[in-house]
Amino acid sequence: MRPRSITLTGNELEIMKIVWRLERATVRDVYEELLKERKIAYTTVMTMMKVLEQKGHLKRSAEDKAHVYQPSESRLKVVGSMVTEFLNRVFDGSAAPLLAHLVDQKHITREELAQIAKVRSEPTGKK
Amino acid sequence: MRPRSITLTGNELEIMKIVWRLERATVRDVYEELLKERKIAYTTVMTMMKVLEQKGHLKRSAEDKAHVYQPSESRLKVVGSMVTEFLNRVFDGSAAPLLAHLVDQKHITREELAQIAKVRSEPTGKK
DNA sequence: TCTTGCATACTAATTAATTAGTATGCGGCC
DNA sequence: GGCCGCATACTAATTAATTAGTATGCAAGA
Known part of the structure; x- marks a missing residue:
């Protein structure tokens, strides 16, 4: 069924x-x-x-x-599980190939990517 | 139907x-x-x-x-359209929030992100 | 040649998903 | 008070998706 x-x-x-x-x-x-x-x-x-x-x-x-x-649940939580499910189903859980697709298909620019990496890796210095 | x-x-x-x-x-x-x-x-x-x-x-x-x-078609092409469809359906086409989810859920590290941005933005200098 | 294995074509059953109509009730307005 | 609009509950129809059984044929080995 x-x-x-x-x-x-x-x-x-x-x-x-x-x-x-x-x-x-x-x-x-x-x-x-x-x-x-x-x-x-x-x-x-x-x-x-x-x-x-x-x-x-x-x-x-x-x-x-x-x-x-x-x-019942936050958008963040539900959408988060959708992302995980998609990642597992389509890319066997590896995010890197997904990233590659996003860049190749110009859904995101290298600059945006670098910016997000920057913001997230150096959040003002602490924690 | x-x-x-x-x-x-x-x-x-x-x-x-x-x-x-x-x-x-x-x-x-x-x-x-x-x-x-x-x-x-x-x-x-x-x-x-x-x-x-x-x-x-x-x-x-x-x-x-x-x-x-x-x-009939390459994996790259089919999976690419799946990514686009997912992006449109879930994030109204914006890749940035998807990226945020990937990072927050630790599907990808800031380092990997930075690396991909680097590789893709500086391919040895020329085209 | 007859059987056996494997292959395809056809059939079928079940549930999800999508869309909407019908029945019915309740609270106001004329 | 009866009709109107809106709300819910119930019913229903259609197709996709998933899973697999049955019928049948062909080729090769015993």
């Missing part, structure tokens, strides 16, 4: 991004945001948010008339 | 990695390799390779008794 995807699928991530940005949102809030990008039915959003709740990515609280959803 | 995934799925990538490595392979070749990792049926591998052929990732030639498969 088909295993449920460990990480977020494309559309699930799209919704999570909105909820992370709004911090707390109703189905309607997310629906309105998504409408800016593409045609979608209100109930479709509801279904997807219910799935996200079942998967543990969203917490629901029946506050007012409409339920309010909030992220 | 559900759209077919643009990029390779987990298992498809697993197979493509093997074929890229072997350069040319029969279903049995791939099957043997996969068996080293996990239990899987021969026909399952065949089905997946047929799908990969339909998707245009593998070319098939009925050489001898068994069909021989070869990659």
Whole structure:
């Protein structure tokens, strides 16, 4: 049988991004945001948010008339695990080849790379 | 309806990695390799390779008794597009936040980062 | 020649993912 | 009070993904 995807699928991530940005949102809030990008039915959003709740990515609280959803985990944490999963799946865990791709495909310049290395390796001197 | 995934799925990538490595392979070749990792049926591998052929990732030639498969595109190209797709989907196309994750999660050290920046920005002096 | 092994083609079953319609209830406004 | 808008719950349809069984054929060895 088909295993449920460990990480977020494309559309699930799209919704999570909105909820992370709004911090707390109703189905309607997310629906309105998504409408800016593409045609979608209100109930479709509801279904997807219910799935996200079942998967543990969203917490629901029946506050007012409409339920309010909030992220269960920080964007940093979730996206971090997505990065790790991608790295393992595509590059067997080695980041260097990924870096090479980023540079070769000009997603990042050598200067930016050097700058990040600099900032991170010399954070004012201590710790 | 559900759209077919643009990029390779987990298992498809697993197979493509093997074929890229072997350069040319029969279903049995791939099957043997996969068996080293996990239990899987021969026909399952065949089905997946047929799908990969339909998707245009593998070319098939009925050489001898068994069909021989070869990659349609280089690993570099396919993986490159996977990187781009991931970057767009997760980070809206910005590589910097991805870099930050790689460093924060210690997938790569500041030293490695600096080294890659150096190698790539000063290739002996000329082009 | 008959069996055996391996190969392919075809069939099939299950669950995830995506999208949305239908049923139904509740709180206001006319 | 009844209708309207919005909300949720339930139902549903379609295709992808994953896994593998069955049917069948061919070639080589006993």
